[in-house]
Amino acid sequence: MVEVVGFDADDTLWQCQDTFDDAERLFLETVSPYASPGVDLKGVLRTTELSNLAISGYGVKAFGLSMIEAAVTSSAGAIPSRDIGILVDRINDMLREPVKLLDGVADALHAVAQTHRIVMITKGDLFHQTRKVQNSGLHHLFEHVKVVLEKDVSTYRAVLNEWGISPSTFVMVGNSVRSDILPIVELGGFGLHIPYHVTWEHEVVDAPKGTFCTVASISDVAEWLAAEHQS
Amino acid sequence: MVEVVGFDADDTLWQCQDTFDDAERLFLETVSPYASPGVDLKGVLRTTELSNLAISGYGVKAFGLSMIEAAVTSSAGAIPSRDIGILVDRINDMLREPVKLLDGVADALHAVAQTHRIVMITKGDLFHQTRKVQNSGLHHLFEHVKVVLEKDVSTYRAVLNEWGISPSTFVMVGNSVRSDILPIVELGGFGLHIPYHVTWEHEVVDAPKGTFCTVASISDVAEWLAAEHQS
Known part of the structure; x- marks a missing residue:
């Protein structure tokens, strides 16, 4: 019986990978005129x-x-530093960018919060992620928020232990099968996958091993939880 | 009566500011030939x-x-990107650099750990600080380690609260009067200042307001604690 719902943040609650992909396009455009053959x-x-x-x-x-x-x-050092400046400006823009919640996120989280305790476990930079959480307008819904360095079995074990949550009562919701789903399943919890239209190559797993469910959108999470309770 | 001793890390347990100062010297050397008049x-x-x-x-x-x-x-974009490459290399070196414990730190921490609970509260980048803690060889001595974004009264209040520590039983030891001492004193705890030979300008306070003690070296902390217990 699920009591606590954990949410990933990047590309689960708000847009992230698109911004990196845009920056990569800018990089290719800016550097290619000077690239070594x-x-x-x-x-x-x-x-x-x-x-x-x-x-x-x-x-x-x-x-x-x-x-x-x-x-x-x-x-080989041929790119002028003026063009490096263009890349630096983009990085600062990315750090300054307002949080773009994905469709339906605010409603979905409010719905889940009515029946379950909610926590956030997200990977990345402590400063930038904390800033995004604070600017999301959803901070008050989360009982705990944790920025971790890696989402593997031992990290999840430590975090759930710190919060006094038993894996068997926990479902992790996220867009990355590798980071959000498989480690929690291995730990004895539930994984609920919400695919996003782009996935960072580093996060792609070829043949995921483990039992987990997939829903089309975050708006389906509350319904999945209700059905899970009846089963 | 002090039960828990909190240590700052950068320039309290290990060297830090010197490396930034070295990098700044490299910056001045590298950029000055191209600097606008x-x-x-x-x-x-x-x-x-x-x-x-x-x-x-x-x-x-x-x-x-x-x-x-x-x-x-x-x-104004006149510096060649080859020289930007020199700066990038230095940054990577700084991230890769082994932890350099200050003199007497290992002995001092072992001595304090015999009589008190020890925690670490440090500012900065989660990834880099975690890496330094893990490589310090002292990780096992700390009951808790927390990387925070800012060391102000509200942060200290939240962290001590999370750990169930009352400020009146807590002393914070560190090299920055601004970050390690004054907020804790304001919160009702003790501050123990260990001056370091260089201080980042941002951390300098002109006329510190608050009651705290200063010791010459981390090797004096155990003795200060023993005296405090008798008073």
Whole structure:
């Protein structure tokens, strides 16, 4: 019997990946005139991001630094710094950007909050995520909000333990099968997947192993919970 | 009667500001040949940092992005991106750098841990600070570790409340009068100041108002606690 509902934030409650994809397009546009011959720009950006993950973590600032590093290396220093300035401006815009809630989110959360306790578990940069939560207008609905560095089994175990929540009474709702669903299922909880139209490559899993449900939209969560209670 | 001792981390347990000062020297060296006439390079960097604080927060990544932004604007785009690459490399080095414990820290913490509960409250980037705590070899001594965005009265109140610690039984030990001492004193706890040879300008307070003690070194903390118990 589910008592507590955990929500992921990026691309579950509010838009996120689209903004990164837009920035990547700006990067390709800005750097390609100066790229060394034969360089796969997208590949260099991806490799730079992944190789910095262990020292930088997730989030806009880490992505921004990787984007600048990739612009310099893939052009062998030929890109003018004026163009680096364009990338820096975009990063600052991303950090400043208002939170864009996805369709139906406010209504759906209010509906779920009437019957269940709600918490948020989100990955990324503490500063930027905290700012987004505070600006979302939904902060008051959450009993707890936790920004974590990685969404794996041991992190979920520690967080639920800290909050005194038993996994068997917990469902995690999110757009990433890899981060939001599989670890919670492994822990003995429920996973409820809401696919988003774009997924960061890093989050894609080929053949997800585990038992979980998928709903089309966040507006279907309250109904899923009601049905789950009857079963 | 003090039961719990809170430690700041940067420049209290391990070296931090020196690395930022080194990076600032590299910035001045690298950018000055291209700086627009009459530009106060140090001033531009400081202004850029402070104006980005509200969207970026504290930490190496935020500082790095501000440094790159300041390099581009103060040279009006004249600095070659190769030199931007030098700054990016330095930022990555800072993120990768091993933790450098200050003299006597390990012994001092072990001594305090024999008589008191120990917690850490540190400001900055969640990812980078967590990495430093884990690499410090001292992680096991701390009952709790919290990375916060700002060290003000309301943050301390919330953190102590979450941990069930009464301010009247708590002493905070740190190098910043502004961040480590005054808010805790205002909250009804104790502040124990350990001056460090450099202080980030942002942290300097002119005439600190409040009652607190100062010790010369972290090695004096256990003795201060013993004396406090007798008084």
